[in-house]
Amino acid sequence: MEKLYGVIGDPIGQSMSPDMHNTAFQSLGLQAVYKAFHVTPERLQSAIEGVRGLGIAGLNVTIPHKISVMKYLDEIDPLASKIGAVNTIVNKNGKLTGYNTDGIGYVNSLKEVLIDKKLENCSILLIGAGGAARAIYFSLLEEGVARLDLANRTVEKAEALVNEQLSSQSRALSLAEAEGVINTYDILINTTSIGMYPNLEEIPISLENVNENTIVSDIIYNPMQTKWLKEANDKGAITHNGLGMFVFQGAIAFEKWTGIYPDIDIMKSVITRKLGGIS
Incomplete structure (x- = not known):
């Protein structure tokens, strides 16, 4: 069965995360797909409830939800607590744990x-x-x-x-x-x-x-x-x-979701092509 992952934010249309993660999934032959979800602040709580209800395996979190999402999670990693923000959520059997992979x-x-x-x-x-x-x-x-x-x-x-x-x-x-x-x-x-x-x-x-x-x-x-x-x-x-930061934070999130560390060079090349330049 295909696993579902995604990123939530407001706005979200500019996100390059789906290109990066879907390419990584394909390169590893994993049955998974990554989507971008537009979630406004007033719908954040119901969106997180939907993660549990739909069995979404993991999420990235971007502006403006990195702080406000914390109160809807079951557990926060110590480093994320110190930073005061979450950008990655892992769903393990309905238990949602928040991490910060940015730093x-x-x-x-x-x-x-x-x-x-x-x-x-x-x-x-x-x-x-x-x-x-x-x-x-x-x-x-x-x-x-x-x-x-x-x-x-x-x-x-x-x-x-x-x-x-x-x-x-x-x-x-x-x-x-x-x-x-x-x-x-x-x-x-x-x-x-x-x-x-x-x-x-x-x-x-x-x-x-x-x-x-x-x-x-x-x-x-x-x-x-x-x-x-x-x-x-x-x-x-x-x-x-900042290209490396974007790619590495995504790779660490990917590993937390799947237990597999993806090919950094493949992920970086996807974003470089999207930006139309060299890193």
Whole structure:
């Protein structure tokens, strides 16, 4: 019998997850299909009840439901609880468990470009203090990074996140403060939407004083090279876009549903073709 998986969100028409997961199912010969479901906030509870009632084997959860869906689940993974958001649901015999694969998906993608660096020896600047920043922040702390600072337009939001963890290796900075010490970091990570359509000419922070071979990472993958990444490339930095995060978070979810880790290269090529570019 064919198993059903899917993604819920509002809006959802732009989602590339069905292409990615259905290709992975087909490549492994699994009898499964993945669909996109448009679920508005007022229908979220009934949608989750439908997961149990229809026996949907697993879901991805996207904007705006990552936080609000948590109260309708039976169990929350500890890391997802810490992050305060769920993007993956596993249905095991009617018991719904929520996970967050965004942060670890990002970390796995970042490791692809570390080359001779190790995360535990790196000084990292995280730009932003929203949902994506939380997922990446807590996942990087789990890796035991040497230094992990947060910079945000509203410093108080960054301070709140640092204080929540009480991490001795973190401090909150204004964007101006971060620009002044940008040459002290091994890795810069933009977790904001700055640089995404329609704000293609905007950048999250100046790279004027960035060092060569610094890893400059942007979680945006459409466009695959933001203006910020273009500037980083011109400075001799190593650039890293958000395509890997999207693919790896999906692969981890896939494994939680099926017990099988899919072929990352196949999944990545699907999304690259959809975007009409190279990763």
